[in-house]
Amino acid sequence: MRSYWWKKAVIYEIYCKSFYDTDGDGLGDLNGVYEKLPHLAELGINCIWFTPIYVSPQFDNGYDVADYSDIEPTYGGMTAFKRVLDRAHELGIKVVMDMVLNHSSDKNKWFQESRKSKDNPYRNYYYWREGNDGKEPNNWANYFKTGNCSAWNYDETTGEYYLGLYGQFMPDLNWECKELREDVYRMMRSWLDLGVDGFRLDVITKLKKPAGLPDSTDIEWANGYHYFSCDCQEGLHEIIHDIAKNTWLLPQYDAFGLGEASGIRPDNGIDYLLPENEELDILYHFQIVNRAIAPCKPDYYKQVQKGWTDLLPKGICVTQHLDNHDQPRLISRFGNDSEEYRKKSGKMLAMMTHMMPGTVFVYQGEEIGMINSYHDTIDEYNDRYTVGNYNDGLRKGLSAEEAIKALWEVSRDNARRPMPWNGGKNGGFTEGTPWLALDKHYETINLEKDKESVDSMFKFYQKLIGMRKKYDSMTEGDIEYYAFEDKQIVAFKRECKTDILFFVGNWSNEKVKFTLPPELKWHTFEVVLSNFKDANYKTITREMEPWDAAIYKLKLN
Ligand code: GLC
Numbered sequence: 001m002r003s004y005w006w007k008k009a010v011i012y013e014i015y016c017k018s019f020y021d022t023d024g025d026g027l028g029d030l031n032g033v034y035e036k037l038p039h040l041a042e043l044g045i046n047c048i049w050f051t052p053i054y055v056s057p058q059f060d061n062g063y064d065v066a067d068y069s070d071i072e073p074t075y076g077g078m079t080a081f082k083r084v085l086d087r088a089h090e091l092g093i094k095v096v097m098d099m100v101l102n103h104s105s106d107k108n109k110w111f112q113e114s115r116k117s118k119d120n121p122y123r124n125y126y127y128w129r130e131g132n133d134g135k136e137p138n139n140w141a142n143y144f145k146t147g148n149c150s151a152w153n154y155d156e157t158t159g160e161y162y163l164g165l166y167g168q169f170m171p172d173l174n175w176e177c178k179e180l181r182e183d184v185y186r187m188m189r190s191w192l193d194l195g196v197d198g199f200r201l202d203v204i205t206k207l208k209k210p211a212g213l214p215d216s217t218d219i220e221w222a223n224g225y226h227y228f229s230c231d232c233q234e235g236l237h238e239i240i241h242d243i244a245k246n247t248w249l250l251p252q253y254d255a256f257g258l259g260e261a262s263g264i265r266p267d268n269g270i271d272y273l274l275p276e277n278e279e280l281d282i283l284y285h286f287q288i289v290n291r292a293i294a295p296c297k298p299d300y301y302k303q304v305q306k307g308w309t310d311l312l313p314k315g316i317c318v319t320q321h322l323d324n325h326d327q328p329r330l331i332s333r334f335g336n337d338s339e340e341y342r343k344k345s346g347k348m349l350a351m352m353t354h355m356m357p358g359t360v361f362v363y364q365g366e367e368i369g370m371i372n373s374y375h376d377t378i379d380e381y382n383d384r385y386t387v388g389n390y391n392d393g394l395r396k397g398l399s400a401e402e403a404i405k406a407l408w409e410v411s412r413d414n415a416r417r418p419m420p421w422n423g424g425k426n427g428g429f430t431e432g433t434p435w436l437a438l439d440k441h442y443e444t445i446n447l448e449k450d451k452e453s454v455d456s457m458f459k460f461y462q463k464l465i466g467m468r469k470k471y472d473s474m475t476e477g478d479i480e481y482y483a484f485e486d487k488q489i490v491a492f493k494r495e496c497k498t499d500i501l502f503f504v505g506n507w508s509n510e511k512v513k514f515t516l517p518p519e520l521k522w523h524t525f526e527v528v529l530s531n532f533k534d535a536n537y538k539t540i541t542r543e544m545e546p547w548d549a550a551i552y553k554l555k556l557n
Contacts (some may be wrong), residue, residue: 005046006198006256006282006359007317008475010465011096012045013363015325016053016075017061018418021430028418028429030071030080037087039447043367043458044465047094049200051325053081057107059169060144060384061416062098063202064105068187085195094197096258101184101243102203103170110180111171118158124177127163127209139215141225142167145388149223163213165206165230167384175207175239185246198248198256200284205261208236222392231263237271240279249278256281258319258359262290266311273316282317282359289327296334298507299487309357309479320353321361328414329365332372336509341547342445343369347460347531348505348549352490354464355503355551357479362461365419368450369457372414373439378404380437383412420446463529467551471528473499482517489514489544493554501528505549515541525552 020032030053040048052062055070062072071081088095104111113122129137129152136152146167147153153168154161163172173180188199209230216228240259248255259272259280265287272279287304288296308318322330331337335345346369354360375381378390378400386407393403418434420427420442426434427442439445450456468474477494488508494501502520506512516537525537530550537552 001251001254003254004281004315005094005254006258007315008468009047009094010045010354010360010362010468011047011049012040012043013049013051013324013361015051015061015364015416017058017435018416018429019364020419020421021432021434024430024432025074026430026432026435027074029074030076030084034080034084034087037084037091037093040093041091042462043362044462044469045362046092047096047197048088049096049361050098052098052100052202057105057169059105060166061382063100063166064103064107064170065100066105066107067109068104068184069190082194089195095195096198096200096256097191097196098202099188099199100202101173101175102206103164103166103172106164106169106171110173110183114171115155115157115162118160121179125174125180126171127174127213128158128160129163129213130160137161138213139224139226140165140213140228141216141221141223144384145222145392146384149221149225149392151225151228163209165228167388172209181242181246185243188243188247189250192247192250192253192255196255198258198281200258200260201243201280202260203262204240204259204280205231205236205263207239208233210234222388223395229263232268237277237279240272241277244278244280248281258282258284260284262286266307269308269318270311273312273318275316282319284319284321284361289322289324297487298490299485301507302481302484302490305356306481306484314478315476318358319361320356320358321363322349322353323363323366323415324361325363325415326412328409328411329370329372331369332409332414334507336547337371341509342371343455343457344531344547346457348507348547350461350464351503351529351531351549351551352505352507354468355474355492355494355501357475357477357494360468362465363415365415367458367461368420368445368447370417370420370439370445371441372409373417373441374405374408375437375440376401376404381407381411381413382436383416386411386413422446422448460529460531467528471499471501471553472496473501477501482520483514488512491517493520500554502552502554503549504544504552506544506547509546511546512544513541514544520554522557523554524557525554527551528553 017028019028022031054065055067056062071078110125114126136150140151142151144167152161216226218227221227248257261283264285331346390403417439418429422428423443473494473496477496480493482491483489491504527535528551532548535550
């Protein structure tokens with residue numbers, strides 16, 4: 001039976017490799033997660049999402065899966081995982097796995113078999129094609145810009161090319177193949193049977209490839225090859241429905257399917273979410289975080305949120321997140337990471353996010369207000385996009401310094417640097433040599449120091465997460481926006497039968513005047529949470545300092 005527990009959840013994303021190392025090899029591990037479960041319980045989250053922790057050569061830090069049925073030995077293997085799973089459940093924390101179904105690693109047994117001969121039983125698990133006059137079958141580029149940047153890779157054994165939208169080490173799986181589907185469903189059910197509570201489905205909108213795999217007419221991406229998003233091709237609904245009904249929708253489970261959904265907007269997204277279609281429970285869309293480097297402005301943010309809330313039937317979920325393992329840190333990107341405003345802007349953005357309708361995500365380190373960290377040499381980076389684009393920059397004539405600086409703000413490593421638990425050696429992350437250089441700010445921005453400070457981010461997140469359990473309006477209330485056209489203020493009300501909350505925040509570095517909407521004038525405003533002193537409402541119009549924000553409980557006079 002489905003209890004829809006995720007509708008009220010706050011999900012904490014763990015990038016295991018960078019979380020906490022207990023055996024001194026410089027890599028985070030599952031025993032480390034086990035030891036830090038009290039931290040998560042104290043924070044108040046009720047679900048963990050693990051980015052992939054399966055056996056993997058780690059070309060893309062686990063998103064290249066070599067064995068979907070087993071846990072990476074350097075993380076502690078299956079024994080360590082079961083220990084975490086059981087303890088998390090005892091603490092009332094659910095556990096969600098990342099399922100990478102668009103591609104596997106080239107080290108996966110399926111692919112190893114597939115490349116052996118044209119009549120191998122696994123051949124059709126992947127996309128194999130003959131060359132086109134001695135060239136690749138089409139002009140698609142790979143996103144990571146690896147090798148010669150094509151999405152096709154020539155394999156000498158059989159003299160054909162295989163498709164890898166993420167490069168030669170991550171061959172794309174062929175969802176037209178019935179046997180592949182059955183193998184995948186068996187494997188996913190085995191995780192559910194073990195007790196996991198759902199799946200985050202990696203790049204789910206790319207599973208369907210267009211018939212005939214035509215050339216892309218999109219921009220030239222690198223080295224003469226063209227970008228091809230492959231998002232939301234016709235026939236994708238059938239695949240997602242088939243996965244859902246063979247796995248998490250089976251009546252014996254109470255699990256969800258969350259789709260990482262690039263290319264999704266409200267108009268093309270709603271069909272994936274309608275319960276009668278039996279597809280996804282939650283959509284993780286990118287309308288806000290995928291704005292490349294251009295900062296997302298408050299008016300755009302409001303339009304996107306309203307776009308979803310106007311269209312979605314009540315109780316249907318999108319996610320609320322500003323941080324994840326693929327994005328620069330939220331404060332550096334959407335807020336202000338100066339010493340003066342780091343915490344204040346972080347709190348403003350956190351209040352706004354947690355007050356929005358949908359399932360909220362917190363990414364490790366967000367709860368202590370981590371910010372971007374810029375490093376001078378490519379050796380201090382690992383992310384495939386960063387390395388690929390760096391090499392592309394050099395190919396195009398940039399100097400090493402120019403190539404690296406161009407990537408500072410966008411590198412996914414901004415989010416992947418080890419979690420600093422304290423200000424000591426390696427931020428308390430490892431006794432060994434960390435697999436990736438620590439964030440440069442770890443001596444000042446770390447959990448221990450944060451908790452001791454009067455304006456602790458951790459304690460603020462704790463309150464905010466606690467509020468979701470207390471105020472139903474935060475999770476199920478209707479939403480009404482105010483000052484919708486305003487370019488700095490975000491203000492809205494959430495209302496349900498039991499309570500009414502009102503959020504107002506100044507999303508800017510300037511002072512701004514905000515006048516209470518007339519219809520709210522007859523209410524009393526009780527401050528529930530704020531990031532500035534004297535948040536009480538004494539006048540109809542108030543001058544808000546940069547990043548001032550507060551949540552009020554409203555009562556009719
Ligand atoms: C998703 C993951 C990202 C990964 C990519 C390929 O976008 O979040 O980290 O590199 O898929 O699997």
